[in-house]
Amino acid sequence: MLFNSVAFLWLFLAVVLAVHTPLLRVSLTAANIVLLLSSLFFYWWGSAELVLLLAVSVIIDYLAADLASIARNRGKSRIVKLCVAASVTANIGLLGWFKYSGFLAEMINDITARTGGGSLIVPTVILPIGISFFTFQSMSYTFDVAAGRIQPIGDPLRLLLYVSLFPQLIAGPIVRARDVQAQLSQRVVGGEQLANGFSRFAYGLAKKMLVADSVAPLVDAAYASEPTMATAWIAALGYAVQIYFDFSGYSDMAIGLGQMLGFTFPENFRRPYAAATVTDFWRRWHMTLSTWFRDYLYIPLGGNRAGRGRTYFNLVLVFLVTGFWHGAAWTFVLWGVWHGAALLAERSVGVSATSSHPALRLWTAVVVLGGWVLFRSPDLATAGSIYAAAFTPSLAVPEAVSAAFTPLTAAALFGGLLMSVLPGQFRPVDLLTAMNPRGLVFRLGLFGLALPVVAFRVLAGVYTPFLYFQF
Amino acid sequence: MAELTETKTGTATQGSGRQWPLTSLIALVGFIFVPSVMTITGVSVSGGPDDPAVPPQFDVADSGDSLAYTEPERSALGQLNAWVEDRVPGKELAFEFERTTTRIIDDNYEGAVAENEQVYLGEDGWLFINDAVDAACVSAEVEAEWTAEAELVGELLAAAGKRSILAIAPDRAIMVPELLGEIENDCEVQNAAVVERLGELPHVLNLASAVSGSEHALQLDTHWSPAGAAAGMQMIVNEIQPGLWDNPDIDNEVVDRPGDLDGLVGYENTETVNLLSIAQDVPTELEAVETSLAGRPLVKATTLGAAAPKVLLIHDSFGGYFAKADPTQYQSGAGVHYLRPWFESVDNVRVAGDNAQSIADAAVVESIEEADVVVFLFVQRGLRSRLRSGLLSEPLAQALQAASIEN
Numbered sequence: 001m002l003f004n005s006v007a008f009l010w011l012f013l014a015v016v017l018a019v020h021t022p023l024l025r026v027s028l029t030a031a032n033i034v035l036l037l038s039s040l041f042f043y044w045w046g047s048a049e050l051v052l053l054l055a056v057s058v059i060i061d062y063l064a065a066d067l068a069s070i071a072r073n074r075g076k077s078r079i080v081k082l083c084v085a086a087s088v089t090a091n092i093g094l095l096g097w098f099k100y101s102g103f104l105a106e107m108i109n110d111i112t113a114r115t116g117g118g119s120l121i122v123p124t125v126i127l128p129i130g131i132s133f134f135t136f137q138s139m140s141y142t143f144d145v146a147a148g149r150i151q152p153i154g155d156p157l158r159l160l161l162y163v164s165l166f167p168q169l170i171a172g173p174i175v176r177a178r179d180v181q182a183q184l185s186q187r188v189v190g191g192e193q194l195a196n197g198f199s200r201f202a203y204g205l206a207k208k209m210l211v212a213d214s215v216a217p218l219v220d221a222a223y224a225s226e227p228t229m230a231t232a233w234i235a236a237l238g239y240a241v242q243i244y245f246d247f248s249g250y251s252d253m254a255i256g257l258g259q260m261l262g263f264t265f266p267e268n269f270r271r272p273y274a275a276a277t278v279t280d281f282w283r284r285w286h287m288t289l290s291t292w293f294r295d296y297l298y299i300p301l302g303g304n305r306a307g308r309g310r311t312y313f314n315l316v317l318v319f320l321v322t323g324f325w326h327g328a329a330w331t332f333v334l335w336g337v338w339h340g341a342a343l344l345a346e347r348s349v350g351v352s353a354t355s356s357h358p359a360l361r362l363w364t365a366v367v368v369l370g371g372w373v374l375f376r377s378p379d380l381a382t383a384g385s386i387y388a389a390a391f392t393p394s395l396a397v398p399e400a401v402s403a404a405f406t407p408l409t410a411a412a413l414f415g416g417l418l419m420s421v422l423p424g425q426f427r428p429v430d431l432l433t434a435m436n437p438r439g440l441v442f443r444l445g446l447f448g449l450a451l452p453v454v455a456f457r458v459l460a461g462v463y464t465p466f467l468y469f470q471f
Numbered sequence: 472m473a474e475l476t477e478t479k480t481g482t483a484t485q486g487s488g489r490q491w492p493l494t495s496l497i498a499l500v501g502f503i504f505v506p507s508v509m510t511i512t513g514v515s516v517s518g519g520p521d522d523p524a525v526p527p528q529f530d531v532a533d534s535g536d537s538l539a540y541t542e543p544e545r546s547a548l549g550q551l552n553a554w555v556e557d558r559v560p561g562k563e564l565a566f567e568f569e570r571t572t573t574r575i576i577d578d579n580y581e582g583a584v585a586e587n588e589q590v591y592l593g594e595d596g597w598l599f600i601n602d603a604v605d606a607a608c609v610s611a612e613v614e615a616e617w618t619a620e621a622e623l624v625g626e627l628l629a630a631a632g633k634r635s636i637l638a639i640a641p642d643r644a645i646m647v648p649e650l651l652g653e654i655e656n657d658c659e660v661q662n663a664a665v666v667e668r669l670g671e672l673p674h675v676l677n678l679a680s681a682v683s684g685s686e687h688a689l690q691l692d693t694h695w696s697p698a699g700a701a702a703g704m705q706m707i708v709n710e711i712q713p714g715l716w717d718n719p720d721i722d723n724e725v726v727d728r729p730g731d732l733d734g735l736v737g738y739e740n741t742e743t744v745n746l747l748s749i750a751q752d753v754p755t756e757l758e759a760v761e762t763s764l765a766g767r768p769l770v771k772a773t774t775l776g777a778a779a780p781k782v783l784l785i786h787d788s789f790g791g792y793f794a795k796a797d798p799t800q801y802q803s804g805a806g807v808h809y810l811r812p813w814f815e816s817v818d819n820v821r822v823a824g825d826n827a828q829s830i831a832d833a834a835v836v837e838s839i840e841e842a843d844v845v846v847f848l849f850v851q852r853g854l855r856s857r858l859r860s861g862l863l864s865e866p867l868a869q870a871l872q873a874a875s876i877e878n
Binding site (some may be wrong): 006009010011013014015018191192194195196198199202355399402403440441443444446447450455456457458459460466 | 494499511
């Protein structure tokens with residue numbers, strides 16, 4: 001069920017809010033049960049019996065975390081490690097089978113074909129929606145309990161509710177148990193939560209449907225056409241706008257929905273294209289994923305405290321895994337390595353997240369845009385041809401691209417770029433806020449202009465799935 | 472700091488008891504709960520087909536050319552989603568809004584066509600349908616099959632004492648090749664040669680020589696223009712009875728007409744059409760008889776004092792516009808409109824897009840029994856679902872057998 005679909009907006013969400021909000025005042029347990037059933041229904045709607053996977057992941061982590069907590073209290077660190085290993089094995093095993101088995105089989109077949117060996121049967125596995133997100137959430141719970149950062153949740157249904165909470169179930173933000181543990185036991189939903197949550201939700205919906213979805217046809221045409229200089233730059237810039245407004249729009253919606261249900265989810269974006277360095281970019285882009293890897297992989301590997309060589313190795317490894325997390329394809333792997341190498345380069349010359357120089361901004365733009373070409377391309381050959389075309393002077397514009405370059409897509413592309421790149425004091429959103437601190441003008445624009453258009457587009461069925469659903 | 476933190480949405484109202492914006496709560500109610508209640512209770516503000524607030528939709532699904540409007544299917548919704556969407560109010564209005572805004576910001580077809588798999592854009596804003604220009608080349612085996620089927624149909628009717636005419640209309644791209652632009656239609660051209668060879672059969676009438684050029688085609692629609700329909704039907708009339716329609720007496724009426732291809736890409740433009748009609752001293756009386764195909768009745772047209780042969784026309788959509796329950800709603804431009812004034816009895820029936828089984832319906836059997844001449848009118852791109860072995864001859868044989876049994 002998509003957040004921008006009729007079924008979600010005007011059936012599911014309305015019913016959940018109408019039932020959950022008053023029920024929460026009467027009984028937290030009853031409200032939690034309603035929310036749990038709603039979340040499972042939400043996942044079942046798109047994934048049918050695969051909802052059982054979610055339960056399996058949660059049961060494993062419930063048992064592993066409980067056992068780890070007991071062992072920790074008794075000083076049995078070896079058992080704690082075994083519990084963590086069990087959680088990792090189970091969750092990575094699920095991910096491995098559902099997400100990577102086909103890729104690995106094909107890779108092995110490629111190798112054996114060259115050496116004259118036999119071939120494996122490539123399994124046909126349906127990728128459960130959001131598996132990368134819920135397995136990571138589930139694992140983080142065990143990690144935090146095992147490290148003593150939080151106490152076990154206790155009630156398995158409450159743990160299942162935390163992992164399956166529908167606002168963040170499919171595409172994040174990756175919420176840690178410690179972020180919402182207290183709210184599972186006590187939370188308030190009133191006019192403030194509903195009003196502020198809806199503002200945030202509506203803002204995300206507008207970003208997704210008015211910018212990301214408008215740029216999408218142009219980007220699709222650019223990647224489907226014979227690369228020329230124009231298409232290569234449209235492909236890079238257009239996808240940068242599309243993925244940012246799509247994914248950050250989803251995060252805004254998730255955070256807003258969470259607020260409406262009484263939860264405070266962590267922020268996932270902080271104007272990433274305003275970053276002056278690649279290091280800074282990764283402190284602003286998909287922050288819940290980068291902090292997850294920082295806390296549960298980079299630091300356990302030694303972080304930056306085990307010497308320069310080890311730090312560089314850790315950095316590249318973390319970004320290799322980050323790339324692989326996004327998908328089972330060489331383009332994602334290389335995208336991760338590309339960013340890891342850029343971070344390594346910055347660190348080796350002493351550039352930090354707070355460094356600032358026009359040349360550094362240019363470097364960051366090249367790294368990020370070049371990375372998006374890899375990320376979006378169906379294969380490495382396509383990415384290579386786009387890179388080559390980007391620097392081969394030509395005025396040719398393929399017909400499909402010029403056809404898709406309508407006033408709407410152009411406005412979305414350039415408007416989106418401006419909104420993403422402009423310093424805060426020049427952004428329309430910030431200007432409006434500065435002129436009108438109470439936000440009335442902004443809200444009137446959002447609710448009076450953007451939402452009606454969004455509603456028409458939802459009704460007319462012009463919405464598209466969120467890009468991060470595939471991960 | 473958040474992308475849009477609460478300070479940016481402006482929640483602070485210093486000095487008052489409420490610390491959050493009432494407008495957001497009103498928007499929540501207006502955007503989520505009001506449409507929800509209307510959806511759940513089935514209240515619709517979109518109105519029905521007669522609601523003047525909703526511009527009339529050109530029903531391309533009625534053309535029988537597999538051009539059904541596919542927006543709901545395209546969104547690949549499950550049954551529950553479809554149920555919800557069916558009940559949601561304002562849906563038609565939203566489609567209209569989306570089309571209108573698309574038209575405003577994209578004043579040519581390029582953007583819309585780029586996203587559409589069914590429609591190509593040619594020169595000067597002419598639209599072409601993919602199932603014609605992307606048609607597969609007819610192999611020698613298939614051509615032989617078509618020829619055999621055409622021969623068999625002629626033989627069956629001849630054996631029953633009926634005269635048969637199998638008229639084949641050219642595809643639009645064949646009529647206006649100069650307007651194709653960069654659209655390739657090599658197989659369509661090759662298949663037109665197959666139609667030419669079929670035309671060598673004594674009862675097959677290739678209409679390509681009569682219907683040709685942009686004045687005989689519509690810019691935004693797969694069908695003939697009224698002038699094209701008149702030219703094609705004149706050829707058929709004169710094939711039935713030479714010289715009958717040598718000096719047509721035709722009235723003109725200029726109308727704006729929506730196009731089916733235009734509708735397929737989400738637009739509702741119109742083109743100006745010179746609607747022709749044949750002046751008649753005696754009006755044609757029309758009577759509709761239901762067949763097994765809903766909305767496609769057999770229509771009996773009687774024009775007292777006209778020529779004697781009783782004609783049955785079996786056609787796909789090129790032959791008649793809409794076989795509506797109310798036959799007085801016939802629109803000009805259709806083949807039947809130009810055929811019916813010339814003969815005292817002209818029955819016509821439109822077969823389905825993918826089969827002709829309704830020919831064996833009792834109503835059609837009765838018409839076959841009474842007819843002196845049975846005319847089939849098909850378009851070139853539809854022959855693959857008309858002349859494959861048995862697709863036409865089998866229902867026809869059943870009909871003839873039924874007619875003889877009744878005799």
